[in-house]
Amino acid sequence: MYEKNVERIEEIVREQNSWRMETINLIASENVLSRRARAVMGSDFCHRYAEGHPGERYYQGTEKIDEIETRAKQHLKSLFNCRHLDVRPVSGTVANDAVFSRYIRPGDIVMVNSTAGGGHISHHKSGSVGKYTSNIINFPLTPDGFHIDVAHTLDILERVPVKVLILGKSLYLFPDPVKELAPLCKERGIILIYDAAHVLGLIAGKRFHDPLGEGAHIITASTHKTFFGSQRGIAFSNMKDSEWALIDKGAFPGSSSNHHLDTLVPLAITAYEYLEFGEDYADQVIRNAKALARALYDAGFNVQAAQFGFTESHQVAVDVSELGGGDEVARILKDNHIILNMNLLPHEPLERVANPAGIRIGVQEMTRFGMKEAEMKVIAELFKKCLRQGKYMGDEVKDFRRQYQIVFYSFDEDAIAARRPKAVEAAQS
Numbered sequence: 001m002y003e004k005n006v007e008r009i010e011e012i013v014r015e016q017n018s019w020r021m022e023t024i025n026l027i028a029s030e031n032v033l034s035r036r037a038r039a040v041m042g043s044d045f046c047h048r049y050a051e052g053h054p055g056e057r058y059y060q061g062t063e064k065i066d067e068i069e070t071r072a073k074q075h076l077k078s079l080f081n082c083r084h085l086d087v088r089p090v091s092g093t094v095a096n097d098a099v100f101s102r103y104i105r106p107g108d109i110v111m112v113n114s115t116a117g118g119g120h121i122s123h124h125k126s127g128s129v130g131k132y133t134s135n136i137i138n139f140p141l142t143p144d145g146f147h148i149d150v151a152h153t154l155d156i157l158e159r160v161p162v163k164v165l166i167l168g169k170s171l172y173l174f175p176d177p178v179k180e181l182a183p184l185c186k187e188r189g190i191i192l193i194y195d196a197a198h199v200l201g202l203i204a205g206k207r208f209h210d211p212l213g214e215g216a217h218i219i220t221a222s223t224h225k226t227f228f229g230s231q232r233g234i235a236f237s238n239m240k241d242s243e244w245a246l247i248d249k250g251a252f253p254g255s256s257s258n259h260h261l262d263t264l265v266p267l268a269i270t271a272y273e274y275l276e277f278g279e280d281y282a283d284q285v286i287r288n289a290k291a292l293a294r295a296l297y298d299a300g301f302n303v304q305a306a307q308f309g310f311t312e313s314h315q316v317a318v319d320v321s322e323l324g325g326g327d328e329v330a331r332i333l334k335d336n337h338i339i340l341n342m343n344l345l346p347h348e349p350l351e352r353v354a355n356p357a358g359i360r361i362g363v364q365e366m367t368r369f370g371m372k373e374a375e376m377k378v379i380a381e382l383f384k385k386c387l388r389q390g391k392y393m394g395d396e397v398k399d400f401r402r403q404y405q406i407v408f409y410s411f412d413e414d415a416i417a418a419r420r421p422k423a424v425e426a427a428q429s
């Protein structure tokens with residue numbers, strides 16, 4: 001009786017798979033797995049449980065996942081140069097909650113990036129932090145809105161008994177000032193948490209700043225935005241063992257029991273891909289973001305932070321209020337098979353959240369598909385034709401995108417073949 005419904009679900013998945021390979025995806029929080037990382041999903045591990053740590057589980061039959069988890073942790077630790085690392089949080093928000101629940105008590109004052117300033121909802125009243133305290137204050141920003149005002153922040157920290165700082169954000173163009181704030185935090189016993197959800201892949205690729213090395217107490221992150229792993233979360237730190245034991249309990253049993261083994265497996269593969277190709281990838285991501293920002297600016301778009309070189313991350317922010325606002329522009333682009341999201345800009349009130357002035361662009365996924373600076377110019381031209389000239393460019397977008405189907409920066413055979421110098425190929429044939 002329900003067979004047809006099942007067929008429809010299967011059909012939707014096929015449609016999604018093929019449609020997404022014909023779209024230019026510029027959502028800043030997404031990425032794609034390599035073929036080999038994706039191929040290990042859907043194994044028997046998708047049925048299994050493994051609470052606790054490798055070798056100390058509460059279930060039998062976990063030897064295989066124990067080896068995978070041990071390897072994933074070992075190689076992620078070397079990537080992030082840290083003593084402690086937990087791969088069990090099933091998302092960035094869960095990692096945040098595992099950590100926030102350990103440090104924030106009722107009445108504590110917590111300082112965060114505001115929503116318009118780019119902060120994530122889990123740092124705010126309606127998210128994870130709000131479960132533990134309602135005393136949430138925002139970092140003051142410099143007039144451009146994309147940087148924390150360090151002098152003003154230090155002044156507040158001298159006067160107000162802030163317990164926890166949460167740096168890192170979702171609209172994230174320039175590194176937050178960890179090394180400027182960390183010394184005072186150490187002196188005052190303020191816990192400095194850095195949420196690297198968006199920029200983990202750039203940190204791992206050593207092309208952003210190094211928040212742990214600069215003095216952050218603990219890092220939380222998603223593993224699937226600029227870091228091109230499966231959809232999960234992590235936390236890592238160099239803190240003392242006795243303090244890490246609290247975080248450990250925050251991850252399990254504090255915020256999850258079973259930790260979704262099916263998605264842990266590709267994360268282990270991604271760790272190796274990162275060790276091999278991470279720096280080249282991060283380098284190209286940042287070059288592409290700068291190239292796209294410049295090309296959009298030259299095409300007459302109001303690209304933000306021009307005076308600072310537009311961006312140091314994977315993101316570009318554009319004020320599109322003169323074109324109908326973020327909602328309208330994101331819809332027009334979607335109709336042309338270019339996918340991104342509207343975004344509040346730092347100068348906007350929260351009430352504008354449903355139709356803000358901005359759009360946020362992320363270049364990391366298209367970089368994975370082998371696009372470079374020249375392709376960023378093509379994308380800027382497509383924006384111009386869709387948005388400034390009102391042309392339908394959907395067919396051109398699809399034709400363009402169909403030329404970029406290989407996931408680079410991976411051990412996939414076709415990616416390796418595409419990377420191989422032509423002279424080597426000729427010698428082998």
Ligand SMILES: Cc1ncc(COP(=O)(O)O)c(C=O)c1O
Nearest residue numbers: 029091092093120169170197222
């Ligand atoms: C700064 C920041 N932290 C946390 C998260 C939440 O991550 P997840 O979607 O993995 O729960 C996001 C998501 O976009 C984010 O931007």
